[in-house]
Amino acid sequence: MALINEESTDRYDLREFRPQTDDQGAPDATTRAWMDAVGVGFHEPPESDEGAARMASHFIADQETFLGVYVNRPVVGSVDETWPAGTFTWFPKDLSWGDGSAVRTQAVSAVTVRPTERRRGILRRMMMHALERGVEEGYAVASLTASEGTIYRRFGFGCAIRERAVHVRRDRALPFLAPTTGTVVMVTTQWLADGVGPEVFARFHARTPGSMVRNTGTWPIVFGEFGPDGQKAKDVRAAVHRPEGSDEVDGYVTWRVVEGKTGEDTRVEIVDLVYTSDAAYLSLWEFLLSIDLNDVVVYKRSRLDDPIVAALADARSYDVDHEEDHVWLRVLDVAAVLESRPYAADGSLTIAVTDSLGHASGTYRLDVREARGTVTRLADDADVAGSDIALDVADLGALLIGSVSPVTLAAAGLLRAADPAVAVLLRAMLTPPRTPHGITYF
Template identity: 40%
Template sequence: MTSIDDAYEFRRFLPSGTDVNQETRGWLQADARGFHAKRFTETSLARVSSGLVTDGQTLAGTYARSRQEASLPAEYPVATFASFPKTLNVGGGRMLPAHLISSVTVRPTHRRRGLLRRMMTDNLAVAAAEGFAIAALTASEATIYRRFGFGPAAWTRDIEVSTDARFRLLTVPRGSCDQIEARALTDIGPRVFARFHAGQTGSVDRHVGIWHHVSGIADSDGQEDRSVRAAAHYDDEGVIDGYVSYRVTGDLRTVKLLDFVAADDNAALGLWHYLASIDLTETVTWKQGRLDEPLSWALENPRLLQVRAVEDWLWLRILDPIAALEARPYSSTGRLILRIVDSLGHASGVFQLTVTDAGATVTRDDDASPDLDLDVWVLGSLYLGGADPLSLAAGGQLVEHSPGAVCTLRALLAPDVPVYGITPF
């Protein structure tokens, strides 16, 4: 019987930068195919490869050891995978280094052969060995990653806001807005996002490709997007504290947001006030709205904001329970013993979490009697405080052995601000 290693070669390598070599070129073209994007041009290949180097990405590819007549070139992997380090705001402005996973594709003709499992388990083992306490990803499909220990930890809402003559805010925001060149966001954007990231639990730091996209330098196919427009919000001192980038659709009635970043609530309301003033348009759509969108409370008519969908956004995978649980802040004091089940073994064990006014300490004691049983994916969902332990317990995913333990966990994990993130990766 042919083994997976007989049929495929598994490689990990670093991208080559602007002087794109054959290995990086093939990997990028295969990744584009996996997400149904257009074939990269030479210019876009160099730009994207350079960004991968800047972000410290490591690429992984699975290569078929044999190919059929006229099939894709041998340097195109049949499966792609990438990972890189960024920070995750775990609450109270505390930043935890996170191992981000991206560009996961498997060619349709090579599915159900264990390729994703092999790449994922190998990658998580490397991340754990490198000392990462947590891994993160965003998922195009919701049924894939729980088996590898990932749980949904943050959500967004796809919203549609009517900005016709009925749009009125109950409070006029301070400061002002002005239109800017979209390309200016490559400079302005990271500065504003840094302020957002520092104050927002659940935020993940951004990679270079995002700034190319939201500024119109490159669309999803790597081509310049000259339809992108942008505006900035200025505080009373003239400092930019928010921005928005967008396209106006062909019928000139709808503004489709590409990015919306505000350092504080006042800047966010100021940007909405601007969006409602764009001539000829009647609707603004935003696929990454907050679950607790403050605009609902700021509108004279809150029914102008309609929710089209709620989507899971950030998925987390705990690799080191001690480091992860000690890294985040807590909203109360208490003590719990958690028994974590992890089929991959990284986080398995019984752990005592003790939270005092001085902070949290976690110790492992596999002989202790647990207050709660949970799978590692459940811990990922609970970690930031975005998921409610009571709901997970009601759904049979959190087993209570000590009366009141679920409520204790709920009090401990309550976030300082509602969990939210706007970094695609």
């Protein structure tokens, strides 16, 4: 397809800035224009003034850095006079290794380019700038959740964790094959939001490989304070689980019931399911499946190895509707990220990393003793032929959480192992403390 607008090297101006609000809490003109442009990119209606003020306060709380790409000499009357043609943001976000430790990632979001300016290199320019700034700011890894599956590999991102949208038919699900323990009670969403909910999430995050901390703006949505449309969500309900004989909440669920039209299922849709024990996860599912006057329980953030399948009276009541990529990781500093994660087995191997953008290129030696890794940079270039393992930086990102196996990547032709046993060793070393589960989009 021909470019809609003529190519011109000085057509654009890239600007980096922090979101700002005035005395009344309203976003300043530059911030508001950036937000409106993001809305255009994602086909969302403009925010009300109240919604825009709330969102701007969240961006500031999350320490976001905005990029805007502006059209120089805009045509009179065009939106280019106020809105950037390209938008991009990054901010710090911890990724949990599941043993209580985490690595700070450069989280990337709100990537949009206006349709009239697409495929003219605006995304590439913003990404190059952001990753260079990420290196300057000391990030070992960048992260994102993607709108499409084929955009980000070219920039060195690999899909490190996948997720499933599932539904469970109620009529064949219960009783579970093994009895559950503890108690489930309904609570108000306000009570959860006031402290218990975020506190339970913090414990989930610490013990769950692949969990990412939440944006400030995620909390009001999971507790029904606002729906995705910015209006109060009156239909969100909540329940918590406590272990037998304990006052401490070890899991919660929020959900809404969506009534089916004639001939359609009525659905219990899980909004947020957060657990700090297997018992809590199981009991909350059992509770949801026991709610009368509906046909299915729907969950969009299921992990690949879901224990509910084994627990159900009839495992065929569980169906996967869709599976796709969840969190993508882009290694910026190989030594720092590999030294930040725990390991499940000792071992030593050399790894050659190719990176078309250069940030992670090199040959490295990873030595793991007593669950901690030490990385030595052996060469600036990737010694592909002389190393135990050779792979692209995107595939190193894919391996990081331990959800994707090096043996699988070798079978896919993406990882070269001098000896197949080395891929098996690396798989054992990278085994996460428990099944990775990401439940947070950003």
